[in-house]
Amino acid sequence: MSELKHKKYSLFSSLVYHAPFLNTDECEMYVKCLEDVKKDQPRPQRPFLQTTDKLHLLNDTWKEFSDRVIGMINSVADDQSIIRDSFYNTNMWANISSGNEYFHQTHSHPNCFFSSIIYLRGNESSGTTFHDPRPQTQVFTPDYSIYNSINGSSFQIPYIEGYIAIFPSWLPHNVSGKADDNSTRITITCNSMMHCEVNKQTAYLKI
Ligand SMILES: [Fe+2]
Numbered sequence: 001m002s003e004l005k006h007k008k009y010s011l012f013s014s015l016v017y018h019a020p021f022l023n024t025d026e027c028e029m030y031v032k033c034l035e036d037v038k039k040d041q042p043r044p045q046r047p048f049l050q051t052t053d054k055l056h057l058l059n060d061t062w063k064e065f066s067d068r069v070i071g072m073i074n075s076v077a078d079d080q081s082i083i084r085d086s087f088y089n090t091n092m093w094a095n096i097s098s099g100n101e102y103f104h105q106t107h108s109h110p111n112c113f114f115s116s117i118i119y120l121r122g123n124e125s126s127g128t129t130f131h132d133p134r135p136q137t138q139v140f141t142p143d144y145s146i147y148n149s150i151n152g153s154s155f156q157i158p159y160i161e162g163y164i165a166i167f168p169s170w171l172p173h174n175v176s177g178k179a180d181d182n183s184t185r186i187t188i189t190c191n192s193m194m195h196c197e198v199n200k201q202t203a204y205l206k207i
Helices: 024-034 060-079
Strands: 017-020 048-051 086-097 104-107 114-121 129-131 154-156 163-168 173-175 185-195
Touching: 017 060, 024 060, 024 114, 024 185, 060 086, 060 114, 060 163, 060 185
Parallel strands: none
Antiparallel strands: 017 163, 048 086, 086 185, 104 173, 114 163, 114 185, 129 154, 129 173
16 A cells, blocks of 8 residues: 555644643642632532632732733733733632542533633642544544544543643533542632634624
């Protein structure tokens, strides 16, 4: 069989950025700062705590954190050539899962453009798994000799302490966790929206 000469286009990709954001000392400092923040337990049957979703407005520490996230968001927006006036965080909160089963069911984040997760504490089972948003791809799913981000229906980015993952807010994702894992997972999540003026014919928008 002759060698296939081809150019391959990965069309309409769901871009997920994974980058260093905090050093070890900063992670510990923010974990310590969270001790002073009020937390709720949204599901009484699970060892899962959540802060206010207005963490970015709470005090200077978290406002500065939020501003640093926006710096990263702007780098991603530049990488994608997005014309805008500015980005801002609409929500920012901490998820703290202690004990086993820090499972988060598959979800996406409404009313924002980019979302981000900053990993303060965890282990290899604390990574986020992203899912193919195209339901058509599930009509027929052959076996593959190698699974990767091109042919798989899901892809888990590794947990790396201090890293930030930035992704389109509509991209479904979950955290699997492990039933026998007694470690603690602590993450900060941000939802980011933009101010912009869009000048497309018949699709003008100023927000
Ligand atoms: Fe999420």
